[in-house]
Amino acid sequence: MQLTYAKVINFRALDKAEVRIDPKTTLIVGRNNSGKTSFVNLFEKFFGEDDTRFVLEDFSTCRIPDIEQALQIFAEAQGHAAAGDQETSEGLLTKAYDLVPAIRLELTIEYGEDDDLAPLADVILDLDDSCFTVKIEAVLEAARPQEFLKDFWTASQRQNFDPLKWLRKNFADYFSPVYRAVSPVDEKVTKEIKRSAAQAIISVKFVYAQTKVDDTPGDKARTLSKTFETYYKVKSGPDGRHQSVEQIEDALTAASLALDSSYESLFDPVFEDLRSFGVGTITPVEKPRIVSLMEGSGILRGSTRLQYPSGDGGFHLPEGHNGLGYSKLIFTILQMISFHQAYERAAPKPALQVLFIEEPEAHLHPQMQEVFIKNIQDFIKRKAPWTVQVVVTTHSSHIVASGGFHTVRYFDRSEPDGKVKDLSTFQAKVKATPHGDETLRFLHQYMVLHRCDMFFADKVILIEGTAERLLLPEMVRKCAEGLLHQYVSVIEVGDAYAVRFRELLEFLNVKTLVITDIDSIRPRDQKACPPGTDQAVTSNSTLKKWLPRESSISKLLAADPAAKEHGHVRVAYQVPEEDGGICARSFEDAFIIANAEILARDLRHLALKRAFLQEVGADPTTAEIEAGAFAIAKRLSKHKTDFAFDVMLLEGWSVPRYIAEGLQWLA
Structure with a gap:
């Protein structure tokens, strides 16, 4: 039995979103404020242990105007009713009631013939023997929309009426959660169920990123100690008390009896004074008694500390001395153990269990992030037959790489x-294309070997080599400063692999700039040549297969901006710095042409000045450097990183035109 789909409607950032839940682990990724936390929070509000209250701001912002429009239509209906036009009034009222929004969480659960269906008995509404699906929905709605709109309308007649303030103040009086079973065969067939019945079907646990795990010095930090206290309470419950708990309680009872005798000896003089107070005038104060009541959880809470061995193991340090990453990992593991223990104690057991973990990468180093998902799955396997589905929200490229598409x-x-885009759909789509398996294998390997954070970026830049990567931050500052305030993922892909990212970037729909070289060659011998060479073609697969899908250099140079764009992707390759001028073949000669005057002036300061001297002499003019750019760049082909460092020492240099245009488009 497993949860297969969760559909969210009208909740915060999620106006309408359907998420397919993986049988084992689901990774929720995306940019900041994309709705990841909202998705988790809605489960907590409907299925968490605490009966969390909803507020007006939980509605998607686009639904708030619907409430105000419903009020206006209701007011019109009142006017028609007063005029005796009952038919029009009733039609308007129906329209107004339909506009009152509701927050929905619709869950689809699939089961097998061998599953225990007892927990699902109240929610199976179909008689189809071939149907192995049940649906339940949790809805926050106005149970009596007529009363809600009437009171809203009455309040609106007052002076200085603020509709939003009234809605915030009175929201909980009209909107409340309702749980229903829905027939998967006919959605009109529903049955209301209690919250407890819904929680008996799906049990949830949440491990949030902002836990009170800290590295407070000394012994002030006791988060993990308190977590062990919670675990003790679980194991000491009435159902299946652990043998060690019995031994602890016996030891505490013996200690308690010894303390009773000591307390009596210590406090007896005080009690005698109390008894003598008021003798002869009022009834003597009865002699009280102090007894020791020691419970295991209380001892843990007030008198127990978690410690770690030091390097030699002979001296123990308080938990506050432990690293944040290690503490966070232990905390998460303890929460999982607690969830498993709750499952073991439950009678009857819930049909499903879902564990939500928010941003587990907080304080974990990359290697620990990479194995995190695998360790969770190994833990669950060791607890068989316990089956739990894990949903992880993350910004970690390492966790995404280890999880798989x-x-x-x-x-x-x-x-x-x-x-919400399902990358298993992307995987199936790419797999069906020619060379699909090879593309998927490349993307997966790239994600494993490199920090690939395009899933979390506002925008993406694909570049070819090290020189562009080193100089890109300064180029952004010079010509597209707005990008400095956005999360831009820069991915170095070489000169032949940008096209491998095509399907993924188009699927993610993230705005992307591909900075590449025009790579002109002679068609007869496939050797590099200046772009101005007659009949020259490009060897660049991005330009031939992706954008602008041209091989001829003359057609590439004549392409208008629209031909270089498709959807959210634009390509930037070398163009003349001035119309009719010399065109470069690579980044290096493009930079040389764009900065010929500065290079002529400061040539003697370059570490790589020899490449210039061999082509244009010791005292070249600007025009000579422009004309020799292709040959100079050829000599620099094995020293591109050194050339980038040379550029960093130049003052007042300009960004090549093709890169400037691309960055300005991206910004």
Whole structure:
């Protein structure tokens, strides 16, 4: 039995989103404020242990105007009713009631013939023997929309009426959670169930990123100690007390009896004074008694500390001396153990268990992040037959790489309505294309070997080499300063692999700039040549297969900006710095042409000046450097990184035109 789909409607950033839940682990990724935390929070509000209250701001912002419009239509209906036009009034009232929004969480659960269906008995509403699906929905709605709108309208007649303040103040009086079973065969067939019945079907646990795990010095930090206290309470419950708990309680009872005798001896003089107070005038104060009541959880809470061995193991240090990453990992593991223990004690056991972990990468170093998901799965396997589905929200490229494409759900907020994209769909789509397996293998390897954070970026830049990567931050500052305030993922892909990212970037729908070289060659011998060479073609697969899908250099140089764009992707390759001028073949000669005057002036300061001297002499003019740029760049081909460092020492240099245009488009 497993949860397969969760559909969210009208909750915060999620106007309408459907998420397929993986049988084992689901990774929720996306940019900041894309709705990841909202998705988790809605489960907590409907299925968490605490009966969390909803507020007006939990509605998607686009739904608030619907309430105000419903009020206006209701007011119109009142006017028609007063005029005796009952038919029009009733039609308007129906329209007004329909506009009152509701927050929905619709869950689809699939089961097998061998599963225990007892927990699902109240929610199976179909008689189809071939149907192995049940649906339940949790809804926050106005149970009596007529009463809500009537009171809202009555309040609006007052002076100085503020509709939002009234809604905030009175929200909980009209909107409340309702749970229903829904037939998967006919959605009109529903049955209301209690919250407790819904929680008996799906049990949830939340491990949030902002836990009170800290590295307070000394012995002030006791977060983990308190977590062990919680575990003790679980194991000392009435159902299945652990043998060690019995031994602890016996020891505490013996200690308690000894303390009773000591307390009596210590406090007896005080009690005698109390008894003598008021003798002869009022009834003597009865002699009280102090007894020791020691409970295991109380001892843990007030008198127990978690310690770690020091380097030699002979001296123990308080938990506050432990690293944040290690403490966070232990805390998460303890929460999982607690969840498992709750499952073991439950009678009857819940049909499903879902564990939500928010941003586990907080304080974990990259290697620990990479194995985190695997360790969770290994833990669950060791606890068989316990089956639990894990949902992880993350900003970690390491966790995404270890999880694989099929587990990733990408929350895309690039469009106003937002979407949740299932990367298992992307995987299947790419797999069906020629060389699809090779593309997927490349992307997976790239994600494993490199910090690939395009899933979390506002924008993406693909570049070819080290020189561009080293100089890109300064180029952004010079010509597209707005990008400095956005999360831009820069991915170095070489000169032949940018096209491998095509399907993924188009699927993610993230705005992307591909900075590449025009790579002109002679068609007869496939050797590099200046772009101005007759009949020259490009060897660049990005330009031939992706954008602008041209091989001829003359057609590439004549392409208008629209031909270089498709959807959210634009390509930038070398163009003349001035119309009719010399065109470069690579980044190096493009930079040389764009900065010929500065290079002529400061040539003697360059560490790589020899490449210039061999082509244009010791005292070249600006025009001579421009004309010799292709040959100079050829000599620099094995020293591109050194050339980038040379550029960093130059003052007042300009960004090549093609890169400047691309960055300005991206900004």
